[in-house]
Amino acid sequence: MDEAEFRTKFKELLERIGEMPPEQRPRLEALAAETRRRHEETREAVDRANAALRNLTLTLQLALLKA
Numbered sequence: 001m002d003e004a005e006f007r008t009k010f011k012e013l014l015e016r017i018g019e020m021p022p023e024q025r026p027r028l029e030a031l032a033a034e035t036r037r038r039h040e041e042t043r044e045a046v047d048r049a050n051a052a053l054r055n056l057t058l059t060l061q062l063a064l065l066k067a
Contacts, residue, residue, distance in 0.1 A: 006039060 001009070010032070017028045 003043070010036065010039075 013032060017025060017032060020028060
């Protein structure tokens with residue numbers, strides 16, 4: 001699932017939570033907030049890993065050029 005699809009599905013989820021009875025909303029809203037937080041953390045971790053891989057690739061290319 002890409003970022004755009006996640007955002008679309010998450011928006012739909014929030015809309016459906018808004019349609020729930022008021023006594024059920026706080027628990028579901030808390031779960032949705034936790035899901036959003038974890039998604040952001042995962043996305044940031046993947047971005048950092050990709051940056052590290054790019055740096056490693058450049059370092060290896062430079063090392064091979066010097067060899």
